Amino acid sequence: MRYFAIMLLLAGCLSGQQLPSDQLGQATIQQYATQALDWERQYLRIDTSNPPGNELASAHWFKQVFDSEGIPNQVLEYKPGRANIIAWVRAANATAKPLILLNHMDVVTSVPARWKVPPFSAQVVDGSLYGRGAQDMKSIGLAQLVVMVMLKREHVPLARDVIFLATADEEVEDEGSDWMVQNHPELVRNAEYLLTEGGENLLQDGKVQYVGIDSAEKSPFWLHITAKGRPGHGSRPIADSAPNELVRALAKLVAYKTELKVLPVTQAFMQAMAPLESGERARCFRNPQGAIHDNACVQMITSDPSLNFLFRNTVSLTMLGGSEQTNVIPGEAWANVDVRLLPGEKPEDFLALMRKVVNEPNVTVEAQEKKFRPANASRLDTPMLAAIRQVSAHYFGDAPVVPRMTSGYTENQIYRELGITSYGFSPYATTAEEGATEHGDNERIRVEEVQRGFRVLYxxxxEISAAK
Ligand SMILES: [Zn+2]
Known part of the structure; x- marks a missing residue:
């Protein structure tokens, strides 16, 4: 205990200044930590597997906590059993626009037979709390709840309103956030900042290696390619049949190398990660602008799927169709292609480029859907990112804070369209093994992280919301 106290003192000295939570005292923090674990176990026991979702149950659970704490809130049931909940801790004299703490309440489905304990039992095994949503993303939602309660109970003078928003259906159609933005834009659009999932703090060999902040996302722009030709019997080949034309078109498409580009987020990501790399890789990481004109670096980037997508619009051939029978040459053959565009790209330009690349008679390239949600990114030179850096230095030592672009999708994209600076940030440190349980079996979080994460987020x- 004594040793622990000395270590804390040292950590405080090293980081040079106190954090806001230090002022609450150890006993108070311990009370919140106990409360956080208790609430998290209750929350994980609510089955919000999507489909069907049933987020109304979890919205009601949040509501009873907010009500008992005297925090104004509103449950928005947009269809039977499906609901969002929004809650407010308001600034008496706001001088800045609100901060939104966003989380989704639904979780993906589970196969209980493959789990060590039932996925909605919230049991602690060997120091870890098991439950569907422990990584994605009930633990972050829970930390956001505890922070709201702390702001209220501690009577913190705020410079901006802090808004808690928990949504339905992120894992399937994102109806919850779409409904919110379409039907109640007035509740969200005035915000300056938003924090939600998408961050990752990798714990390895007992040390956090990096604090990953999702600041940009790519966007799907799926294509449908069709070839037409004369049908016939398989025993009498037709040189320009639909399948043959399709194969020629696709061969050009998969061989085509899209242009390498260095966006600000990629520049920041590579340079922040450079110290964790060695040799030739480190050289490429240190100078990404130079790397895309350097053969060895281009080879390194393009052969590593975790890097390649950061530098270019990507094209993945995923579905193929033709005849139903081996001895029938069909009059039509088709393919679907998963294209992912970088922020700032124009889909019509990319479609025109793909048509030029294919350039086969009787082959058409079309977008699968008329509506395209453009990829977007948030700025990196913000006070919010500076606050995250400062707090991370205290909790995670010299781990670099790394802006990242995700190849997948989070709700950040919807809110960035409203002009809100939106980041994926997790207050938890996660091992690679724990992170891999997201959407998998035995999803879990270590109890010590449940009891610390809320404090990091607080x-x-x-730092960003207290009145100075
Ligand atoms: Zn999620």
């Missing part, structure tokens, strides 16, 4: 929220 300090970030305070």
């Amino acid at each position: 300090d970030v929220v305070m």
Whole structure:
């Protein structure tokens, strides 16, 4: 205990200054930590597997906590059993626009037979709390709840409103956030910042290696390619049949190398990660602008799927169709292609490029859907990112804070369209093994992280929202 106290003191000295949560005292923090674990176990027991979702149950659970704490809130049931909930801790004299703490309440489905304990039992095994949503993303939602309660109970003078928003259906159609933006834009659009999932703090060999902040996302722009030709019997080949034309078109498509580009987020990501790399890789990481004109670096980037997508619009051939029978040459053959565009790209330009690349008679290239949600990114030179850096230095030592672009999708994209600076940030440190349980079996979080994460988030929220 004594040793622990000395270590804390040292950590405080090293980081040079106190964090807002230090002022609450150890006993108070311990009370919140106990409360966080208790609430998290209750929350994980609510089955919000999507489909069908049933987020109304979890919205009601949040509501009873907010009500008992005297925090104004509103449950928005947009269809039977499906609901969002929004809650507010308001600034008496706001001088800045609100911060939104966003989380989705639904979770993906599970196969209980493959789990060590039932996925909605919230049991602790060997120091880890098991439950569907422990990584994605009930634990972050829970930390956001605890922060709201702390702001209220501690009577923190705020410079901005802090808004809690929990949504339905992120894992399937994202109806919850779409409904919110379409039907109640007035509740969200005025915000300056938003924090939600998408961040990752990798714990390896007992040390956090990096603090990953999702600041940009790519966007799907799926294509449908069709070839037409004369049908016939398989025993009498037709040189320009639909399948043959399709194969020629696709051969050009998969061989085509899209242009390498260095966006600000990629520049920041590569340079922040450079110290964790060695040799030739480190050289490429240190100078990404130079790397895309350097043969060895281009080879390194394009052969590593975790890097390649950061630098270019990507094209993946995924579905193929032709005849139903081996001895029938069909009059039509088709393919679907998963294209992912970088922020700032124009889909019509990319479609025109793909048509030029294919350039086969009787082959058409079309977008699968008329509506395209453009990829977007948030700025990196913001006070919010500075606050995250400052707090991270205290909790995670010299781990670099790394802006990242995700190849997947989070709700950040919807809210960035409203002009809100939106980041994926997790207050938890996660091992690679734990991270891999997201959407998998035995999803879990270590109890010590449940009892610390809310505090990390509280300090970030305070740095950016407390009245100075
Ligand atoms: Zn999620």
